[in-house]
Amino acid sequence: MKPFVADVHTHSLMSGHAFGTIREMAAAASERGLELLGVTEHGPGIPGTVNPIYFRNFGDAPRILFGVEMLYGSEVNVLEGGKLDLDRRHLDLLDYAVVGIHGLCYENAGITANTDNLIRCMQDPKVRFVSHPDDAHFPLDYPALVQAAKEWNVALEVNNSSLRKPKLRPNCRENYEKMLPLCMELGVPIIVDSDAHDPSFVGEFSQARELLERLGFDESLILSTDKERLKKFLLNS
Numbered sequence: 001m002k003p004f005v006a007d008v009h010t011h012s013l014m015s016g017h018a019f020g021t022i023r024e025m026a027a028a029a030s031e032r033g034l035e036l037l038g039v040t041e042h043g044p045g046i047p048g049t050v051n052p053i054y055f056r057n058f059g060d061a062p063r064i065l066f067g068v069e070m071l072y073g074s075e076v077n078v079l080e081g082g083k084l085d086l087d088r089r090h091l092d093l094l095d096y097a098v099v100g101i102h103g104l105c106y107e108n109a110g111i112t113a114n115t116d117n118l119i120r121c122m123q124d125p126k127v128r129f130v131s132h133p134d135d136a137h138f139p140l141d142y143p144a145l146v147q148a149a150k151e152w153n154v155a156l157e158v159n160n161s162s163l164r165k166p167k168l169r170p171n172c173r174e175n176y177e178k179m180l181p182l183c184m185e186l187g188v189p190i191i192v193d194s195d196a197h198d199p200s201f202v203g204e205f206s207q208a209r210e211l212l213e214r215l216g217f218d219e220s221l222i223l224s225t226d227k228e229r230l231k232k233f234l235l236n237s
Contacts, residue, residue, distance in 0.1 A: 001209060001212065001213055001219055001222075001225075002219060002222075002225040003033070003225065004034075004192050004203075004205050004209070004222075004224045004225055005033075005034060005035040005036065005224065005225060005226070005227050006034060006035060006036035006037070006038070006224050006227055006230050007029060007034055007036075007037055007038065007193055007194050007196065007202055007203050007205075007224075008036065008037070008038030008040070008071060008073075008096075008098075008191065008193060008224075008230065008234065009038065009040050009075065009098055009131055009157065009159070009191075009193035009194070009195050010025055010037065010038065010039055010040065010193070010194060010195070010196045010197075010202060011039070011040065011041060011042065011075075011195075011196070011197045012024075012025055012039055012041065014041050014049070014050050014054065015041045015042045015046070015048075015049050015050070015197070016042070016046070016047065016048025016049045016050075017046075017048060017197065018197035018198065019197060019198040019199075020198055020199040022039055022061075022065070022070075023065060023066075024199045025037065025039065025196070025199050025202055026065035026066050026068050026070065027065075027066050027199070028199035028200070028202040028203065029066070029068045029202050029203055030065075030066035030067050030068050032202065032203035033203075034068055034202070034203050035068065035069060035227045036068065036069045036070075036071065036227045036230065036231065037065075037068050037069070037070055037071070037202070038070075038071040038072070038073055038095070038096070038234070039070070039071070039072055039073070040072075040073045040074055040075045040098050041054065041074055041075070042074070042075050042077070042102075043074050043075065043076035043077045043084070043085040043086045044085050044086065045077035045079060045085035045102070045104065045105030045106075046077065046102060046104055046105060047104060052086065052087070052090045055074065055086075055090045055093045055094060056090070056093055058072045058093055058094070058095075069227070069231075071095045071096065071231075071234065072094065072095050073094045073095050073096040073097055073098060073234075074086060074090075074091075074094055074097055074098070075097075075098045075099075075100055075131055076091070076097050076098070076099050076100075076121075076127070077099075077100065077101070077102055077105050077106065078099060078100065078101045078102075078106055078117050078118050078121050079105060079106060079117075080106065080107070080109070080117070081117065081120075082116060082117040082118070082119070082120025082121055083120075083121070084097075084099065084121050084124060084127075085105065091124065091126045092126065094126055095234065095235060096126060096127075096128045096234040096235065096236075097124065097126040097127045097128065098127070098128070098129055098130070098131045098157075099118070099121045099122060099124075099127045099129075099130055099131065100130065100131030100132055100133075101114065101117075101118060101135070101138045103137060103138075106138070108137060108138050108139075110139075111139040111140060111141050112141065114138050114139060114140055115140050115141040115144050115145055118130065118133075118140065118145065119144070119145070119148040119152075122148060122149065122152050122154045123152055125236065127154060128154060128155060128233060128234050128236065129154060129155035129156065129157050129191050129234075130145075130149070130154065130155070130156050130157060131157050131159065131193075131195070132157060132159040132161070132162050132169060132172070132195065133145060133156055133157065133175075133179065134159060134162045134169055134171075134172035134175045134176055134179075135162070135169040135170070135171075135172065135175075136169070136170045136171035136172075136175065137169070137170070140175075142175070142178045142179045142182055143182060145179070146179065146182040146183055146185075146186055146188050147186065149183075149186075149188045150186045150187070150188050155188070155189045155190055155191045155223060155233065156179065156183060156188060156189075156190050156191075157190065157191050157192070157193055158176060158180075158190055158191070158192045158193075158208045158211065158212065159172075159193055159195050159208070160192070160193065160194050160195065160201075160204055160205050160206070160207050160208040161194060161195035161196070161197075161201070162195070163176075163207035163208060163211065164201075164204070164207055173211065176211060177215065180211075180212070180215055180217055181215070183217075183221060184217065184218045184221065187221065188221065189221045189222070189223050189233070190217075190221055190222055190223065190224075191222075191223050191224050191230070192205050192208045192209075192212070192222065192224040193205075193224075205224075
């Protein structure tokens with residue numbers, strides 16, 4: 001399998017529960033040979049994260065750090081009723097949005113409603129992929145999710161942090177084993193990310209790689225091995 005050259009779901013200390021500055025995250029990405037780093041601070045539904053005014057100053061954010069190209073987005077939250085926790089004005093300031101379900105601002109509504117709510121959020125034009133669709137705390141209908149990803153041209157993530165910390169997201173490996181064959185069947189792309197909350201985990205993909213290799217996943221569907229292809233997808237260009 002080709003090397004992964006990008007990590008586009010990471011968090012700096014600005015998310016309120018992470019431990020590195022953006023520059024420290026970028027330095028770690030450079031040390032590990034990455035070409036592209038995306039910093040995606042949590043949306044306002046998560047306690048302690050950035051005020052939305054943070055997203056209004058991305059024009060001053062550095063675009064190259066330590067030789068690594070930088071993108072700036074947000075991991076926005078699915079709320080009850082399939083709403084996003086970041087408003088249109090601020091969504092439009094992002095390079096891209098990741099959408100995910102987090103228990104700090106969402107209660108399990110059952111497999112059908114969880115899936116419906118996530119799919120509604122996936123339809124926003126800024127949302128380019130779904131973060132950690134793997135958590136048994138919030139069960140999902142994988143055939144419906146993958147079909148919707150195909151319809152709305154949204155990628156699905158393989159989250160190394162979930163695989164590294166299975167007690168946090170139980171049954172994540174088994175859920176990926178359900179989801180990934182469906183992605184191959186329908187030709188839905190995936191993005192491999194660290195979900196790093198500390199520089200030491202930026203570019204850490206070992207467990208995700210092992211899973212994909214064991215399943216014989218179609219490498220042509222992995223966006224994370226080609227910087228330009230991934231950028232084009234994320235920026236919807």
